[in-house]
Amino acid sequence: MDKIRKQFPVLGQYIYANTAASGLLYDGLLEWRQEHDLDFLISGSLMKMKAMHNQIPQVRKTVARFFNCENGNVALVPNFSIGLNLMLEGLSKKHKVLLLENDYPSVNWPFESRNFDSMYVAIDARIEDRIADAIKSKGATVLALSLVQWLNGIQIDMDFLTQLKKEFPNLLIIADGTQFCGMTDFDFDNSPLDVLGASGYKWLLAGYGNGFMLFKDSVKKEVSVKSVGFNAANGNLVDKDIIRFAKRFEPGHLDTLNFGSLKYSLEFLEGIGMSKIESQLNRLSKKAKIEFTALGLLEESVVRRKRHSTIFNIKGNDVLYQKLLENDVVCALRGTGIRLSFHFYNTEKEIDKIVGILKKEM
Numbered sequence: 001m002d003k004i005r006k007q008f009p010v011l012g013q014y015i016y017a018n019t020a021a022s023g024l025l026y027d028g029l030l031e032w033r034q035e036h037d038l039d040f041l042i043s044g045s046l047m048k049m050k051a052m053h054n055q056i057p058q059v060r061k062t063v064a065r066f067f068n069c070e071n072g073n074v075a076l077v078p079n080f081s082i083g084l085n086l087m088l089e090g091l092s093k094k095h096k097v098l099l100l101e102n103d104y105p106s107v108n109w110p111f112e113s114r115n116f117d118s119m120y121v122a123i124d125a126r127i128e129d130r131i132a133d134a135i136k137s138k139g140a141t142v143l144a145l146s147l148v149q150w151l152n153g154i155q156i157d158m159d160f161l162t163q164l165k166k167e168f169p170n171l172l173i174i175a176d177g178t179q180f181c182g183m184t185d186f187d188f189d190n191s192p193l194d195v196l197g198a199s200g201y202k203w204l205l206a207g208y209g210n211g212f213m214l215f216k217d218s219v220k221k222e223v224s225v226k227s228v229g230f231n232a233a234n235g236n237l238v239d240k241d242i243i244r245f246a247k248r249f250e251p252g253h254l255d256t257l258n259f260g261s262l263k264y265s266l267e268f269l270e271g272i273g274m275s276k277i278e279s280q281l282n283r284l285s286k287k288a289k290i291e292f293t294a295l296g297l298l299e300e301s302v303v304r305r306k307r308h309s310t311i312f313n314i315k316g317n318d319v320l321y322q323k324l325l326e327n328d329v330v331c332a333l334r335g336t337g338i339r340l341s342f343h344f345y346n347t348e349k350e351i352d353k354i355v356g357i358l359k360k361e362m
Helices: 027-043 045-067 080-088 105-113 127-138 158-167 256-272 274-294 318-326 348-361
Strands: 074-077 096-100 117-121 142-146 172-176 195-199 211-215 311-315 332-334 337-341
Touching: 027 045, 027 256, 045 074, 045 211, 045 256, 074 080, 080 105, 080 172, 080 195, 080 211, 096 105, 096 127, 105 117, 105 142, 117 127, 127 142, 127 158, 158 172, 256 274, 274 311, 274 348, 318 337, 318 348
Parallel strands: 096 117, 096 142, 142 172, 172 195
Antiparallel strands: 074 211, 195 211, 311 337, 332 337
């Protein structure tokens, strides 16, 4: 990983523990983006039209391959929030929706603003049991949630969702993977999820302005998307009435710089190896959890979980936050504490340094 770390100049200045807020730009992607814009500078529309016709389909294929999803069921969207809002315009209000308390606003607010019949369960150590109980007792037909919680890093057990889907095959499971995608080698088509959406600027390291929505075929029977535009018909006037489901999420032109960045970063992660990245993250998660638990800095719901992501919210106020910043630790104030998040480019030595700072200031 040392050679890979050299691609990220920020790491030479700081302990970057803030990927949950924004992933890092790296040398390879910067070079690609500069070449892209240089081509645009000297060729104008000649370059752009060619890129739109050739590059964007390749982006879709790369996303489909990376997550094992049917190519035709991939929608390219600027971010998860836009994708979910477009989808919910076509979801029947007959559904009863189960949400998580204090989940990411872009998951809950779109349902709430449309006055869906919604119910909530608390995010704690027993979150899977609470979800199952609510579905059984209250008859929820839609489950919408973040796979990894933005505030404290609690990660939903995928095996639990698989069992839940077997027990309730008609349950529509909609997942936000923005804090999940890029952490593990994920197989969408063989997963229990019906919809997976994500923005690319965090763990996928793809920068801003790109994301995707993945769909199972069954979703097309549940959702009637009304959005449309010239790009959805691939610029063909006679195709207005035969637009496939996923393309309705792409009514306008897609930016070749932003979506080309997504393709580049997915290939960058593939080059490292998602199994290697997942192993590194597991090591960092275990290390951080042991250290922060020993200091009494984690909430009980996190301590009691068998498996956790690499996002941790430790007890601390603005004074401690400022001390971390003064010691070149990039992190974030979130909720009632300080959020630290680690990606594959972080090291166990960096966690040791953070622990040393915390011990000194406590």
